[in-house]
Amino acid sequence: MSDENACGASCSGGCQDGASGTSAQTPAAASTVLGTITVEVQRYRPDTGAAPYLQQFEVPWGQDTSVLDALTxxxxxxxxxxxxxxxxxxAICGSCGFMLNGVPRLGCEHFVRDYAPGPLRVEPLENFAVERDLVVDLEPFMGKLAAVTPYLVPDPDVPLAGPGNLQTPEQMLAYHDYAMCINCLLCYSACPQVGLATDFLGPAAVTAAVRYNRDSRDHGDAVRLPILDSADGLWPCTFVGACSTACPKGVDPAAAIQQAKASVAASWAFEFVLPHHGADR
Ligand code: FES
Incomplete structure (x- = not known):
């Protein structure tokens, strides 16, 4: 089982067998107990061969008890x-994504009080293989993210100037919203196409590509374009928009995908008018 989350940070407290680590606030200690709720948690140990099942726990909760607090x-x-x-x-690291009563959400951002009187069902993110209980396999996503070259590619012909790679506020705004993605993967759980076309690059990876393509300091769009324009790139997207609804950071991956489609179409047109002149944006 991997102990590395989507942002690369270790999460040894929460995802290791039998080790609670530095505890999140427990409901009883955090605030006055207002009641108890039945929390149904999916349990699954693929190595045992047993099927997944829901296990019920009675959990005290208060005004400030998050779903993550309840699990802890x-x-x-x-x-x-x-x-x-x-x-x-x-709601920064993106590690605690779960299906809460069938909806992909961050456990630390949602409160038990909003699910009272219950029951509250907590399951692993949909569209991912389960490694154990609520821990899903992030490796396929990591491969998709790596495929879009998710970092600034410098201009090979222009060495960096002394003060560094400067940018105006307006240039920063061109990609700012897309840079808010925390790779929590709620969008992959919400997207019906990810479930149908498992090799689909998916909302967060396409958004990362667009984020860097729109960055004035970047020169990697010619590397990313063939990936976006491939059969498993952005074309499986049918613009359902569920990714943007699920996003906890207001990133709007559906808009990023449509902008990427426009960029690819512009590249086709450019190539048609001026063949063999490369694939500029
Ligand atoms: S624990 Fe980091 S996003 Fe919830």
Whole structure:
């Protein structure tokens, strides 16, 4: 089982068997207990050959009890073998994505009070293989992300000037919203096409490509274009828009994908008018 989350940070407290680590606030300690809720958690150990099943836990909750707090309380007080990922507890690291009553959400960002009187069903993110309980396999996504060259590619003909790669506020705004992606993968769970076309690059990877293509400091669009324009690139997207609805950071991956389609179409037109002149944006 991998112990590395989507941003590359270790999450040894939350996703290791039997180790609770530095605990998130437990419901009883955090605030006045307002009630108890039945939390149904999917348990699964692929190595045993047993089928996934829902296990019920009775969890006390207060005004400030997040779903992640509830899971941590279960791990600390009822069943230390429960496996799940978390790290930042502030909707930044993107580790704690789960299906909450069938909807992909961050566990640290949603509160138990909004699911009372329950039950609250917590399952692993859809469209991913499960490694154990609520921990999903991130490796396929990591490959898709790496394929779009998700970093600044410098101009090979222009060495960096002394002060560095400067940028105006207006140039920064061209990609800023897309840079807010935390790779939580809620968009992959929400997207019906990811479920049907498993090799589809998917919302976050395409958004990362567009984010760097729109960056004035970057010169890697010619590298990314063939990846975006491939059969498994951006074309499986049917513009359902579920990715943008699910995104907890307001990134709007559906818009990024449409902009990428426009860029690819412009490249086709450019190649038609001026063949053999390369694929500029
Ligand atoms: S624990 Fe980091 S996003 Fe929830």
């Amino acid at each position: 309380w279960i791990k600390d007080n009822l069943d230390s073998s429960l496996a799940f990922r978390w790290s930042c507890q502030m």
